Amino acid sequence: GRIDDIKARGALVCGVKDSVVPFGYVDQASSQLVGFDVDICRAIAKDLGVELQLKTVTSSTRIPMVVNGQVDIAAATMTHKHARDEVIDFSLTYFMDGQKLLVAKDSGIKSAADLAGKKVATVKGSTSEKNIKTAQPKARVLSFDEYPQAFLALKQGKAVAVTTDSTILLGLKNSAPEPANWAIVGDYIAAEPYGLGIAENDSDFRDFINKTLNDLWRSGEYQKIYNKWFGKDSNYYLPLTWQMELWP
Amino acid sequence: MAMIEIKDINKWYGDFHVLKNVSEKVEQGEVLVICGPSGSGKSTFIRCINRLEEIQKGEILLEGHSIHADDVNVNDLRTEVGMVFQQFNLYPHLSVLENVTLAPIKVRKMPKGQAEELAMKLLERVGIHDQASKFPIELSGGQQQRVAIARALAMKPKVMLFDEPTSALDPEMINEVLNAMKDLAREGMTMLCVTHEMGFAREVADRVIFMDAGEIVEEGTPEHFFRNPQHERTKAFLKEIL
Amino acid sequence: MAMIEIKDINKWYGDFHVLKNVSEKVEQGEVLVICGPSGSGKSTFIRCINRLEEIQKGEILLEGHSIHADDVNVNDLRTEVGMVFQQFNLYPHLSVLENVTLAPIKVRKMPKGQAEELAMKLLERVGIHDQASKFPIELSGGQQQRVAIARALAMKPKVMLFDEPTSALDPEMINEVLNAMKDLAREGMTMLCVTHEMGFAREVADRVIFMDAGEIVEEGTPEHFFRNPQHERTKAFLKEIL
Amino acid sequence: MNYTFDWNKVLSGEHLDWIISGVGVTLQISAVSLVIALLLGTTIAVMRMTKVKPLIWFSASFTEFFRNTPLLVQIFFWYFGADSLLPRFVLDWLYEQDFEFCAGVIALSVYTASFIAEEIRAGVNSIPKNQLEASRACGLSFVQAMRYVILPQAFRIIVPPMISQALNLLKNSSLCMTIGVAELTYMARQIESYTFRGFEAFTVSTLIYLCISLIVSFSINFYNKRYLRAVSY
Amino acid sequence: MQWDIVIDNFPYLLWGAYPKGPLGGLALSILLSLGGIFGAFWIGLAAGLMRLSKRWFIKLPSVIYIEIIRGVPLLMLIFWFYFLAPILLGKTLPEAESALVAFIVFTGAYIGEIVRAGVIALPKGQMEASRASGLTHLQAMRYVILPQALRNMIPSFVNQFVSLTKDTSLAYVIGVVELTRAAVQVNNRTLSAPMEIYLTILVMYFVICYVLTALSRKLEKKMARYQARG
């Protein structure tokens, strides 16, 4: 199985994003990939007793890369969807989020209902792209390769809103020079439980990952990582309001 | 009054002195053959006469009028002086007939029908009226050169310049072009002709001049020139060529 | 036994019949000049002899052996039959010496030193051993053509073919090439030579043949050929060319 | 290979519609860009052939810069970078329109124009100088010689390279997917991310590009054989 | 204008995270294009010569290869090699290598055409003269035709190298951190100076490509002197 492959090669190859603050991005000071997803991967690698090797993925490359085995795990803000279950397997939900809108504070947009006839930016191959089309069929959806590009389009006035998971929106908002000018609005358009993506038909590997996640949660290690990125002192404060599914 | 009078002309390419104090007079109806080794300035010399090259010193008169005067339109001048090149230079995208009629229609504003009639007459004169609708590429070299002659004649020039009109031709085709030129000479056209065809020179030239290194070295009637050349360089040249 | 015997050969380009029942015998040491109007098949004829062109009917024998036999290696055949082209076709990326030694080294597997010695001897024979280290582009046309002759001789061929070797040359250079060819003829080389240089033909040819439209129209000694041509077409041609 | 093909997913229903609309957008953006590139390229080429120093300098820098930088970066530059170059009200107006499409058209046409300008210049330069001399010697003026002798010949020489430029343009239009223009490649990726049927989606779109290209290049060959006959020296 | 962002990140644009992480940025772009042109040369040489063959079973594969590749956008090819080749090969390639393979295969087709055109452009007399002196077809190719043809092709090769250098930017789509992606990453992190960042890398690409283009023009002029005529 995959675990043997990983041990043989001495490294766990994880696909993470390189421009989604704070899940995975390039730290300016060190030029290294860092983020919440990166730390989760590091914990799994540690459990396996191997090195961690990171690869950059985007929303549209992460599934093919898992299928083709270019990465062992995709930890890339990926929502667990049934359609995706057809081609890859998912771990337990390791992060819970929901889709919202990021708009300019004074835009007057409160929810998806206000988006009729307007342009909304998001990224290719994401669940947000599909969800917004369902929630507001009259909106024009602009899809980019990366979230920051979508946010840039919003900033430049090419779109009136960016829609995706609220944590990502939070990351975008707080990376702006004046975060106060932007607001995250609306109800959850959809729930977004994140799972780690792995290749199909390898239950040993999946069990191992799930067990690692459980252990992380139980030992309090998970909360530490969570607080590092989303705690009160971080730039992206988001209270931990959900429970990981734990096995007895 | 001479048809063409060339007074002490000088030309430089950068530092290189191509024409050195060249003077010459050509009367109406005269045929002048110019010969000389490669690079001696023959082409440059005749190209000055229709101002394809500009001179830096001296003067050229056409029927007594300076061709460098301010009021001379160079395009008008060139309609008076026809020119035939070594490489034919037909327009490959136009038919033979169109090659001949282009200038009369566009420059002389001749009606198309009339221009074509004239062209057919000229093509007949050089013996290729049956090729009028072909394209240049479909003709032999000799035929192409005859079209080029007809094209130059279509502007009814007073003088014709020929720059080695036969040297790009296969031996069998040289005569057909020379014959067309001989006819022209006999009809009284004023002609300046750079050529090494000594048979042609003997038969129709009134005078032959020999150029070397930008100067006219020797000049005379064909008999004098071939029988009794005076100058060493001329003798050496004639020995090579005959 | 004749050096070359050509028996009733025929060649077509598609529908076009280029060579029509051409037969000819060339003895060891004989010099044969071939002339005729453009397109008459002269080049095609001699190119068949080293199989640069294939024939469709008939047979060519070299020293009594068919060159079309199954056991003939065309590369070996070509080492027996040297060829000189109108356009020289020297290898521009190789020096004069390398041009001459390439085939001996690669085909005959001659050691480099020996090949160079041979090459220098041949270059001396054609009068240009002092140019051995130059590149073709640095030579005049006449010098280039003499290199081409030396290159062909380097394979020690039994027969040499020349296809208008002087027609791409300026008049001043023709003689130096013709002299090299005359030397070769006097030394007893069997030669087939397409040329319009009648002076050469008079001086060294044993026989002249005249081709037209793919046929040998007339054939004879140079005296017979120039004094007393029988055929109308030959007469017309000679009138054009002399 | 443990992959089962499912062409139906790609070649029916909504996904087929996507492919068709993708082909439409590809052809549309290519056609619009081609027209602009031809006009712009000709203008630049003419500027470069004049004797006016500033015009020559401008057109030379234009062609050199845009030929020697990647189209993808140019696309990003026009789409994301134009923001700080243009005044706000122009931008607002532009953004109201289909700005992705516009930015794609600008990038594609400027890039292609720089190549077209060079082709035109090369075409005119390839006409032997003595054609101009011969026509001037007959008394035609410079403009007449250009109009009746040089340009008609240059045009025939230029047409085949123009067609390859048009083909390059068509292929290059795929880069516009990066800024969200819903052309063929974009649609193929969208189908992939919805159905995970990448193999089928990419095969279909590859074949579509290939068909268009092959049809056009066969026409070039045909043109070459048929019309270039009369131009030869 | 926020040129300080460009200045702060300039080392990252030049060589990525190296030496603390993998090599990237401009250095990787250059490596990709060097590797690409090297590989493409051999493939192109083979394809070009095969296409000149008179035997259909040699000629046909190369015709198919060249025509298909030249009819498809490079972007498609990159996707094919990255996502789809593993399905066919059952084996995966890292992204930089897979992009490199796509570049080699893509550029090889264009070089094949250059080689073919270069050989055809030599005067027919060169082949005839060498065959007439007894060289075999292969020897004539090896010692007479190719040395001349390849030398005449150098300017075209350099032009192809310039195209390839520009095309390496497409490796961006599969996450290779070459110059374009490095710039996108910097832009995504800061989001306040897109014009400055993209202009900077435009200039960086320009400098490299322009120097090469100028070189190729010079070579072309120099070469014109040594070509066989007639």
Ligand SMILES: Nc1ncnc2c1ncn2[C@@H]1O[C@H](COP(=O)(O)OP(=O)(O)OP(=O)(O)O)[C@@H](O)[C@H]1O
């Ligand atoms: N545009 C030019 N720039 C510089 N030098 C030139 C130019 N045109 C011609 N020359 C030089 O001027 C000299 C005379 O040239 P010209 O063409 O008049 O000679 P020619 O007697 O006609 O020779 P040929 O018999 O070879 O045609 C030559 O040495 C030539 O190299």
Ligand SMILES: Nc1ncnc2c1ncn2[C@@H]1O[C@H](COP(=O)(O)OP(=O)(O)OP(=O)(O)O)[C@@H](O)[C@H]1O
């Ligand atoms: N490869 C070919 N395909 C078709 N026709 C050809 C080919 N090569 C030559 N021909 C034709 O065959 C005829 C004879 O050609 P060849 O070159 O032998 O003539 P030639 O007597 O050498 O003429 P020239 O004096 O012009 O060299 C010509 O009409 C020519 O057009």
Ligand SMILES: [Mg+2]
């Ligand atoms: Mg001259």
Ligand SMILES: [Mg+2]
């Ligand atoms: Mg011949």
